[in-house]
Amino acid sequence: MTLNALERERQRRERRTLAALLTPGLLWLILFFALPLVIILVYSFMTNGPRGNIVWQFTLGNYVDLFTRSIYFNAYLRSIWISVLTTVICLVLGYPLALFIVRQPPRWRTVLLFLVLIPFWTNFLVRIYAWQIILANNGLINSALRSLGLPPLTLLNTEGATLLGLVYGELPFMVLPIYAALDRFDFTLMEAAADLGASKRRAFWRVMLPMTMPGVAAGSVLVFIPTIGQFVVSELLGGAKVDYLGNLIQRLFLRSNPPNWPLGSAMAMAMMLVLLALILIYFRTTTEEDR
Amino acid sequence: MSTTNAVELRNVVKRFGDIAAVDHVSLEIRDGEFFSLLGPSGCGKTTTLRMIAGFEYPSSGSIVIHGREMATIPPHRRPVNTVFQSYALFPHLTVAQNVAFGLEMQRRPKDEIAARVREALEQVRLSGFADRRPRQLSGGQQQRVALARALINQPEVLLLDEPLGALDQKLRKELQIELKSLQRRVGITFVFVTHDQEEALTMSDRIAVMSQGKVLQIGSPTEIYERPTCRFVADFIGETNFIAGKVIENGANAATIETPDGLRLRGLTPRPVRVGEPAVLSIRPEKALLLAPGDARAGHAFAIPARVELVSYIGSDTRITVRLNDQRTFDVWEQNTLSTLDRDAYWQPGEPAVLVCPPDNALVLTE
Numbered sequence: 001m002t003l004n005a006l007e008r009e010r011q012r013r014e015r016r017t018l019a020a021l022l023t024p025g026l027l028w029l030i031l032f033f034a035l036p037l038v039i040i041l042v043y044s045f046m047t048n049g050p051r052g053n054i055v056w057q058f059t060l061g062n063y064v065d066l067f068t069r070s071i072y073f074n075a076y077l078r079s080i081w082i083s084v085l086t087t088v089i090c091l092v093l094g095y096p097l098a099l100f101i102v103r104q105p106p107r108w109r110t111v112l113l114f115l116v117l118i119p120f121w122t123n124f125l126v127r128i129y130a131w132q133i134i135l136a137n138n139g140l141i142n143s144a145l146r147s148l149g150l151p152p153l154t155l156l157n158t159e160g161a162t163l164l165g166l167v168y169g170e171l172p173f174m175v176l177p178i179y180a181a182l183d184r185f186d187f188t189l190m191e192a193a194a195d196l197g198a199s200k201r202r203a204f205w206r207v208m209l210p211m212t213m214p215g216v217a218a219g220s221v222l223v224f225i226p227t228i229g230q231f232v233v234s235e236l237l238g239g240a241k242v243d244y245l246g247n248l249i250q251r252l253f254l255r256s257n258p259p260n261w262p263l264g265s266a267m268a269m270a271m272m273l274v275l276l277a278l279i280l281i282y283f284r285t286t287t288e289e290d291r
Numbered sequence: 292m293s294t295t296n297a298v299e300l301r302n303v304v305k306r307f308g309d310i311a312a313v314d315h316v317s318l319e320i321r322d323g324e325f326f327s328l329l330g331p332s333g334c335g336k337t338t339t340l341r342m343i344a345g346f347e348y349p350s351s352g353s354i355v356i357h358g359r360e361m362a363t364i365p366p367h368r369r370p371v372n373t374v375f376q377s378y379a380l381f382p383h384l385t386v387a388q389n390v391a392f393g394l395e396m397q398r399r400p401k402d403e404i405a406a407r408v409r410e411a412l413e414q415v416r417l418s419g420f421a422d423r424r425p426r427q428l429s430g431g432q433q434q435r436v437a438l439a440r441a442l443i444n445q446p447e448v449l450l451l452d453e454p455l456g457a458l459d460q461k462l463r464k465e466l467q468i469e470l471k472s473l474q475r476r477v478g479i480t481f482v483f484v485t486h487d488q489e490e491a492l493t494m495s496d497r498i499a500v501m502s503q504g505k506v507l508q509i510g511s512p513t514e515i516y517e518r519p520t521c522r523f524v525a526d527f528i529g530e531t532n533f534i535a536g537k538v539i540e541n542g543a544n545a546a547t548i549e550t551p552d553g554l555r556l557r558g559l560t561p562r563p564v565r566v567g568e569p570a571v572l573s574i575r576p577e578k579a580l581l582l583a584p585g586d587a588r589a590g591h592a593f594a595i596p597a598r599v600e601l602v603s604y605i606g607s608d609t610r611i612t613v614r615l616n617d618q619r620t621f622d623v624w625e626q627n628t629l630s631t632l633d634r635d636a637y638w639q640p641g642e643p644a645v646l647v648c649p650p651d652n653a654l655v656l657t658e
C-alpha cells in the first residue's frame with residue numbers, strides 16, 4: 001500500500017522532471033518548425049490574389065500547376081536528378097576517401113579529418129565565389145590552358161559547374177558519417193572474409209559495405225536534403241541558366257512581380273514529399289543494423 | 292604414417308620496424324597432427340599464424356604448405372582456414388549465412404551449401420541456432436560457429452589463435468576435449484596458438500615453445516615437460532626449482548654443479564655442457580624427495596639437510612616449502628596417496644628434514 005503510494009509519487013516526480021526537460025525543446029520545435037510548416041501547408045491550398053496577396057479560398061490549382069506545367073515540373077525533376085547525381089558522386093568519392101583516412105595511423109587520421117573540415121572555416125558563399133574565379137573564362141584554369149597554348153573551355157555558367165559546386169560543398173557531409181561507420185567497423189572481418197576465400201572486391205560487397213550501410217545512408221540523406229532545395233550554387237556557378245526547385249521557390253516568394261506565395265508553398269511541400277520518401281527509405285535500411 | 296609435412300617454415304623472419312616479431316623460425320608441422328605454438332604474450336605466436344594464413348608476409352624466409360611455396364599466394368587462395376581469437380563472425384549475417392560464407396565464395400550450388408551447412412551445424416551441436424545472429428549467442432556458441440565456418444571448407448590446415456581464450460575455465464576444459472576429439476575425427480592438421488601451457492600439454496601431439504620471436508624447443512608434451520632443453524622452457528612449462536651454480540664435472544649425459552654456498556647437485560644434460568660453465572639445476576617439485584632425518588634413503592649422495600617452513604594442504608597434494616640455508620628455499624610437492632587424518636602423516640612447519648634431488652629426476656641447463 002505505502003509502497004504503491006511511494007512508487008506512484010516517484011513516477012509523478014519523474015514525469016514532472018521529464019516535462020521540465022522537454023518543454024523548451026518542444027516549444028522551440030513547435031514555434032520554429034511545426035508552425036511554419038503548417039503555414040506553408042495552408043498557403044499551398046490558397047489562391048494567389050492579383051497583387052500577390054493571399055486570398056483565403058481553397059484550391060488544388062497550385063498542385064495542378066506544379067504537376068502539369070512543364071516549367072515547374074521540369075524544375076522538380078531536374079532538382080531530384082541533380083540531387084541524386086550529387087549524392088552518388090559524393091558517395092563514390094567519399095567512401096574511398098573515408099576508407100583511406102580510417103586506415104592511416106591515428107595521428108595522421110586526425111590531420112586528414114581536419115583537412116576535410118577546413119573548408120567550413122570559410123563562408124560557403126565566399127568559397128563559391130572562389131570557384132567562379134577558378135572557372136571563369138579568364139579564370140585560373142583557362143589562363144593555365146592559354147599559357148600552354150591550348151584553346152580555352154567554357155566552364156563557368158554550365159550545369160557541370162553547378163554539379164561541381166554541389167559535390168564540392170557536400171562532400172564532407174558524406175565523408176564524415178562514412179568515416180564514423182568505418183571507424184566502428186572491425187577490419188578483422190575483412191581478414192575473416194579473405195580467409196574464407198573472398199577476394200578484396202567480394203569481401204567489400206559482402207562484408208564491409210553492408211556493415212557500413214548506416215554511414216552510407218546517413219551521408220546520402222545529409223547530402224541529398226540540402227541539394228534538393230539549393231539555389232545559390234546553380235545561380236552563382238550555373239549562371240541561373242536552368243531552373244531548379246530552389247530557384248523557383250525563391251523567385252515565387254521574393255522576386256516575381258507579383259509574388260506567388262501559394263504556388264511557392266506548394267513547391268516547397270512537393271519537395272518535402274521527396275525528402276519524406278527518402279527519410280522513410282533511410283529508416284528502412286538502417287534500423288536493423290543500428291539495433 | 293605419411294612423411295609429408297603439412298606446413299613448413301624455413302628461416303622465417305618478420306620485422307615490424309626494427310623489432311623482429313618472428314626471428315628465424317623453422318618448423319615442420321606434420322600432416323594430420325595437432326601442433327601448438329606456446330609462449331608468453333608478445334612472443335610472436337599470432338604473427339607466425341598470420342603468416343601461414345597469408346595476412347602477413349615474411350620479411351625473409353619461406354612458408355610452404357603441402358609442398359607449395361606460399362610467397363605469392365594471397366590469403367583467399369590458401370588451403371587454410373582460421374579460427375580467430377575474437378571469432379570475427381559476421382554480425383550482419385545469421386549463423387547459417389556465416390557458416391555458408393566459404394562455400395558461397397567457392398560458388399557451390401545452393402542445395403549443396405544448404406546441406407553442408409546443416410551438417411556442419413549438427414557437428415558442432417548448433418542445429419537450432421541457424422537463424423540467429425552471432426550477438427544472440429553465448430561465447431562458447433560463437434566459438435563453435437567460428438569452428439564450423441572454418442571446417443566446412445575442409446581446409447588442409449586449420450589455424451586457431453587462442454580459440455578458447457575468452458571462455459571461462461569450465462567451458463574451456465569441455466571445449467578442449469571436444470576440439471581434440473573433433474581433430475581426431477576430421478584428421479585435419481591443426482595449428483593451435485595458446486599461452487596456456489596446460490592447454491598445450493593436454494591437446495597437442497607436438498608443441499613449439501616460443502620466446503621473443505624464437506622457437507626454443509619443439510617436442511611432444513612429455514619431452515617438453517620432462518626434458519626441457521633450456522632454462523626458459525623449464526620455467527615456462529609447469530613449476531620447477533632452480534639452483535644456480537657452475538659445472539664442476541661432466542659425464543656422457545649428466546653433469547654435477549656446485550653452488551656458491553657449497554651445495555653439490557647432479558642432473559641429466561639434455562644439451563651438452565662444459566666444465567666451468569655457469570648452469571642451473573632444474574628439478575620439479577613433485578620429483579624431489581623430502582625425508583625424515585632418520586630415513587634410510589637420507590644417506591643419498593645428493594641429500595641436503597633442510598627445515599620445513601611452509602605447508603599448504605591442497606587436497607590431492609601437499610605443497611611444502613623447505614629452507615636449505617639463509618638464502619635458499621625449495622618447493623616439494625607430495626601426493627596425498629593415503630587417506631588419513633593422522634597429524635603425524637603430514638609435515639609440520641619447523642620440522643627438520645632431508646631433501647633429496649635424485650640425479651635422474653633433475654636437469655642441468657645452461658642459459
Ligand SMILES: Nc1ncnc2c1ncn2[C@@H]1O[C@H](COP(=O)(O)OP(=O)(O)OP(=O)(O)O)[C@@H](O)[C@H]1O
Nearest residue numbers: 307311312330331332333334335336337338339486
Ligand atoms: N602490425 C604490427 N605492427 C607492429 N608490431 C607488431 C604488429 N603485430 C605484432 N607486433 C609486435 O610483434 C610482437 C609479437 O606479436 P604477436 O601478436 O605475434 O604476439 P603473440 O605471441 O600472439 O602475443 P599474445 O599472446 O599477446 O597474443 C609484439 O611485440 C607485437 O607488439
Ligand SMILES: [Mg+2]
Nearest residue numbers: 336337338452
Ligand atoms: Mg596473439
